[in-house]
Amino acid sequence: MTDPSTAAPAAGPAPFVRLEGVGYEVAGRTIFDKLDITIARGRVTAVMGPSGTGKTTLLRLITGQIRPSRGRITVDGEDLALLDTDGLYRLRRGMGMLFQNGALLTDLDVYENVAFPLREHARLPEPLVARIVLMKLNTVGLRGAARLRPAELSGGMARRVALARAIVMDPKLLIYDEPFAGLDPIALGVVLRLIRDTNDALGLTSVVVSHDVQEISLLADYAYLLSGGGVVAAGTPAELARDASPVVHQFMGGLPDGPVAFDYPASDYAEQLLGAEVPA
Amino acid sequence: MSVAGEFVASGRAVLIKAGSFTLFTLRLARVAPALVLRRPGLVVEQVFNTGALSLVIIMMSGLFVGMVLALQGYDLLQRFGSTDALGSATGLALLEELGPVITALLFAGRAGTALTSEIGLMNATDQLSAMEMMAVDPVRRVCAPRFVGGVIAMPLLAAIFSMIGMFGAQLVGVTLKGVDAGQFWSQMRGSVDLKDVDQGIIKSLVFGLACSAIAVYEGYHAVPTAEGVGRATTRTVVTSSVAILILDYMLTAVLL
Numbered sequence: 421m422t423d424p425s426t427a428a429p430a431a432g433p434a435p436f437v438r439l440e441g442v443g444y445e446v447a448g449r450t451i452f453d454k455l456d457i458t459i460a461r462g463r464v465t466a467v468m469g470p471s472g473t474g475k476t477t478l479l480r481l482i483t484g485q486i487r488p489s490r491g492r493i494t495v496d497g498e499d500l501a502l503l504d505t506d507g508l509y510r511l512r513r514g515m516g517m518l519f520q521n522g523a524l525l526t527d528l529d530v531y532e533n534v535a536f537p538l539r540e541h542a543r544l545p546e547p548l549v550a551r552i553v554l555m556k557l558n559t560v561g562l563r564g565a566a567r568l569r570p571a572e573l574s575g576g577m578a579r580r581v582a583l584a585r586a587i588v589m590d591p592k593l594l595i596y597d598e599p600f601a602g603l604d605p606i607a608l609g610v611v612l613r614l615i616r617d618t619n620d621a622l623g624l625t626s627v628v629v630s631h632d633v634q635e636i637s638l639l640a641d642y643a644y645l646l647s648g649g650g651v652v653a654a655g656t657p658a659e660l661a662r663d664a665s666p667v668v669h670q671f672m673g674g675l676p677d678g679p680v681a682f683d684y685p686a687s688d689y690a691e692q693l694l695g696a697e698v699p700a
Numbered sequence: 701m702s703v704a705g706e707f708v709a710s711g712r713a714v715l716i717k718a719g720s721f722t723l724f725t726l727r728l729a730r731v732a733p734a735l736v737l738r739r740p741g742l743v744v745e746q747v748f749n750t751g752a753l754s755l756v757i758i759m760m761s762g763l764f765v766g767m768v769l770a771l772q773g774y775d776l777l778q779r780f781g782s783t784d785a786l787g788s789a790t791g792l793a794l795l796e797e798l799g800p801v802i803t804a805l806l807f808a809g810r811a812g813t814a815l816t817s818e819i820g821l822m823n824a825t826d827q828l829s830a831m832e833m834m835a836v837d838p839v840r841r842v843c844a845p846r847f848v849g850g851v852i853a854m855p856l857l858a859a860i861f862s863m864i865g866m867f868g869a870q871l872v873g874v875t876l877k878g879v880d881a882g883q884f885w886s887q888m889r890g891s892v893d894l895k896d897v898d899q900g901i902i903k904s905l906v907f908g909l910a911c912s913a914i915a916v917y918e919g920y921h922a923v924p925t926a927e928g929v930g931r932a933t934t935r936t937v938v939t940s941s942v943a944i945l946i947l948d949y950m951l952t953a954v955l956l
Contacts, residue, residue: 483833509835516833523830526822537834540841582830589834 436461436593436625437482442491444477451477453649455491464619464626466636466657469646470671475629476520478646479595482627483517484508496592513541516586520598522578524570524585530557531566534585541589556584560614576607583614587622594618596628600635612639633672637661645671647679724839724920725913728847731840736848742841746849750811750912751856757810758803762861765798766790766868773869774877786879787888790869795892795900799862801948804907807854808940812915815846816936819919820929828920843916850915854908855901862900899955906947911940 437459444452451474459465459482469475480486481493484500493500498511524533534553538544544552557563560580570578579599586594596615600608612635619626630636636643637657645653645660645668653660653668661672670678691697736743769790777783819842822828828838866888873879915936922932 485829485832505837509837512833512835517830519826519830521826523826525827525830526825537836540834540836585834 434461435459436496437627438492438494439478439481440492440494442481442488442493444474444481444486445489450649452488455646455650457644457651459625459627460642461625462619462623463641464616464628464639466628466630466640466643467646468629468631468633468636468643468671470631473646474649475631475646476597479517479597479627479629483512483515483595513589514592515595516589516591516593517595518579518582518586518597518599520601522570522575522582524573524578524581526570528570529566530562530568530570530573530581533570533581534588536585537589552588553584556588557581559587559618560584561610574607576603576611579603579607579611580614583611583618587618590622592625594624594626596626596630598630599628600630600632608635615639633674647671720921721913721917724917727839728844728913728916731837731844732848735840735844739845742845743848743852746845747852748849750807750815750846750850751853754807754810754853754857755860757806758857758861759864761802761806762799762864763868765802765861766794766865766870767872769793769798769865770869770872770877774873774879783877783879784883785887786869786873787884787886788891790873791866791888791892792896794862794865794869795896796903797948797952799858799865800900800903800907801944803858803861803904804854804911804944805941807850807857807907808911808915808937808944811850811853812911812936812940813933815850815912815915816919816922816933817929819843819846819916820922820924820932823920823922824924824926824929839920843920847912847916850912851905851908854911855904858900858904858907899951902955903948903951906951907944910943910947914940914943 435458437457439455439457442452442455442457443450444455455478457467457478467475467478477486481488482495484493484495484503487501495511496514498507500508500511503511524530525536528536531553534556535549538549538552554563554566557566560583562577562580562584565573565577565581570581573581599611599615603611615626615628616639618624628636628640640657643655643657643660644651647667653663653665655663660668663669663672666679669675686692687697692699770786773786773789773793774783777785777789819828822838822842828842831838831841870881870884874881874884918932918936918939919929922928
């Protein structure tokens with residue numbers, strides 16, 4: 421395992437995203453204390469961790485949807501703190517994000533959903549828009565579903581449409597929030613292959629947030645494990661699998677007992693039952 | 701917390717919300733002109749959604765409001781032997797008051813709630829966040845067209861309401877109660893002038909601004925849960941209705 425304090429895929433290409441000493445607090449609760457993460461250009465980097473460790477919050481920080489309480493975040497060489505709204509929007513034109521539920525626009529069909537960023541940002545003739553949209557839909561195997569409404573799609577199909585929409589502007593950075601949640605084995609395999617192929621074929625940088633250890637082991641070039649407001653381990657999936665530290669061992673092995681508590685803190689069980697104490 | 705403390709806290713919360721609403725409305729107003737010029741299709745679509753889809757309820761209500769107005773007006777005027785003035789009374793009441801006010805109340809209940817729940821659900825299902833991630837400003841793309849569409853639709857709906865209301869009044873006054881048709885229409889034409897029509901248009905424009913801004917604001921700021929969207933929708937109806945009645949008094953006092 422690599423020491424998390426100095427963790428970075430150092431031997432690889434220049435970083436695309438860098439978080440340095442990032443802290444984030446909301447409503448008096450510390451989500452991140454001091455986070456140092458480097459996302460290497462051209463690689464698939466995974467961010468893993470138990471539920472509630474702030475994985476989605478990390479994505480929101482990287483995309484500038486929220487500002488850190490302290491520390492510095494740079495994306496493609498640009499310090500997010502120095503960007504105004506227009507600057508952030510300019511930067512986001514080079515990013516694509518796949519939301520956990522797809523977040524397709526429900527009043528548009530599949531074709532129009534994929535065409536949406538093109539129509540908003542580029543004044544292209546309709547035949548060209550059609551060609552680009554059909555190519556992206558073909559990439560995710562849904563060219564034939566172009567006129568279906570989002571309500572008619574399965575979870576896996578919705579996520580593939582969202583992936584087509586995320587890559588329609590040919591972004592440099594692609595971010596996936598829990599791309600494997602709730603997928604059947606076939607859809608899971610397809611999404612897994614799509615993420616890898618899309619990254620390699622288009623020369624992208626990918627960040628995958630997930631707690632699916634097996635899938636990440638197959639997919640990621642490098643992985644960070646978050647817990648307790650910081651990075652507890654970092655390395656290649658193989659390195660993490662060999663790690664003997666209690667937190668990593670518990671998470672990678674899916675063990676109920678370990679430093680990461682499964683139960684939410686509560687008063688004494690027997691006392692509460694015997695006293696018929698109603699939770700305050 | 702003491703009663704005084706709670707009073708201060710809720711007063712502060714009201715002021716914060718009023719400030720937030722004002723800033724949001726100014727933002728809408730700032731992006732609206734460019735939107736109308738560059739993306740008229742988006743506005744037309746929303747005029748259809750908020751206006752055309754409200755037509756049936758507006759026409760039905762207009763008809764029955766006109767009919768009951770004629771019935772009550774006839775009963776009242778009969779006591780003074782001046783039933784010939786029924787056309788003037790119903791025409792002025794519909795154009796200056798009932799047309800804009802009832803249309804706005806119906807608009808808040810039908811189109812306003814639809815706008816709030818639609819935008820609120822878009823927020824709850826990450827559609828607005830997805831737009832932001834695609835470098836598309838949801839206020840510009842989602843809220844502004846709905847706001848402008850509502851502002852355009854309201855005077856049109858109020859005009860249709862008043863027109864159908866006059867037809868309903870004529871139906872009851874002339875056909876049912878036997879008021880002379882010539883007297884009914886000539887009295888109406890004689891007493892209603894352009895100033896009265898203008899008053900109705902100004903009122904419905906202001907109501908359109910208020911109702912659309914409230915509906916869009918509540919949807920955009922709704923807590924992204926089923927309960928949050930439900931509460932926001934309720935707030936849209938309550939706030940819009942109160943705002944319409946307060947604005948109506950203020951506008952009447954100024955315009956009369």
